[in-house]
Amino acid sequence: MWLFLFWLSCSRYLQIPAFLTPDETNGLLTRSKQLLEDLNLDEHPLTKFTTGDKNHVGDDYFLGSGDKVRYFLEEDAVDANGNLTREKHKSVNKIGHALHELDPSFRKVTLENDRLQALVRDLKFHQDPVALQSMIITKQTHIGGEVPEHNDSCYTSPPTALGFWIALEKCTPQNGALSFLPGSHKTTPIAKRFVRLPGGGTGFERLISPQDEAKAGESCKGEYIMAECEPGDLVLIHGSVLHKSERNTSPHTRFAYTFHMIESAPYAIYDEKNWLQPTASMPFSRVL
Numbered sequence: 073m074w075l076f077l078f079w080l081s082c083s084r085y086l087q088i089p090a091f092l093t094p095d096e097t098n099g100l101l102t103r104s105k106q107l108l109e110d111l112n113l114d115e116h117p118l119t120k121f122t123t124g125d126k127n128h129v130g131d132d133y134f135l136g137s138g139d140k141v142r143y144f145l146e147e148d149a150v151d152a153n154g155n156l157t158r159e160k161h162k163s164v165n166k167i168g169h170a171l172h173e174l175d176p177s178f179r180k181v182t183l184e185n186d187r188l189q190a191l192v193r194d195l196k197f198h199q200d201p202v203a204l205q206s207m208i209i210t211k212q213t214h215i216g217g218e219v220p221e222h223n224d225s226c227y228t229s230p231p232t233a234l235g236f237w238i239a240l241e242k243c244t245p246q247n248g249a250l251s252f253l254p255g256s257h258k259t260t261p262i263a264k265r266f267v268r269l270p271g272g273g274t275g276f277e278r279l280i281s282p283q284d285e286a287k288a289g290e291s292c293k294g295e296y297i298m299a300e301c302e303p304g305d306l307v308l309i310h311g312s313v314l315h316k317s318e319r320n321t322s323p324h325t326r327f328a329y330t331f332h333m334i335e336s337a338p339y340a341i342y343d344e345k346n347w348l349q350p351t352a353s354m355p356f357s358r359v360l
């Protein structure tokens with residue numbers, strides 16, 4: 073109960089130490105590394121993952137990844153000639169987006185986990201929650217890219233996203249631990265969302281004007297606090313809280329597993345412009 077009150081009253085992120093056992097955590101880490109080894113470069117379009125405003129990831133490989141397990145590379149991992157600049161496992165930024173459905177190890181932790189279901193019931197954040205996308209973020213040594221300041225609430229009206237982020241390795245200031253802007257969920261409007269564009273590909277659609285965004289930015293200036301984590305810690309991320317992570321400048325990887333949970337109809341409407349759309353063969357996964 074005290075955890076819940078803390079979550080309600082403060083920053084809108086909640087760190088739950090040792091949510092996964094060491095065996096569960098090591099199991100996911102080992103599986104993540106196996107998946108990296110499984111990457112077949114002959115069948116890969118060398119799609120890079122970037123979080124900038126440009127239409128970088130609007131290709132079929134990305135758009136079709138909602139019901140698959142696919143690999144997205146670091147920006148610096150491919151040279152001008154289309155060759156990898158390092159070993160393949162060190163070139164991957166993230167793997168996504170249907171691990172929670174398709175990979176038995178990740179499915180067990182996400183959809184077949186009594187502890188997680190009990191937490192979701194206790195939080196009372198959603199009435200009928202579904203998991204819609206999952207990722208392994210690898211933050212490789214020296215190359216693992218920064219994730220700029222953002223919030224996650226772009227999927228539904230009203231906004232209902234809740235991020236579940238699990239550290240698979242120790243997260244420190246040097247290897248790109250997450251950090252949060254306390255209280256920003258109250259002051260920061262959702263300014264834009266990542267959508268499928270009518271002409272093809274993806275891009276950001278503005279929900280408020282740049283002027284209003286700048287004004288809102290003024291009112292939510294503050295100091296980020298860092299969530300250093302031990303392997304197995306769970307961090308719950310309210311969909312409207314601003315968060316980010318820095319580039320990994322250290323010799324230590326920072327593997328994390330994350331998935332997003334939203335409310336389903338009729339409690340919230342899923343936007344048909346969202347880049348990620350459920351398919352007939354893989355509707356969003358019920359959590360309870």
Ligand SMILES: O=C(O)CCC(=O)C(=O)O
Pocket residue numbers: 209219224235237248250309315316317328330
């Ligand atoms: O793992 C990271 O560095 C960023 C994760 C994040 O921003 C998210 O899960 O929304």
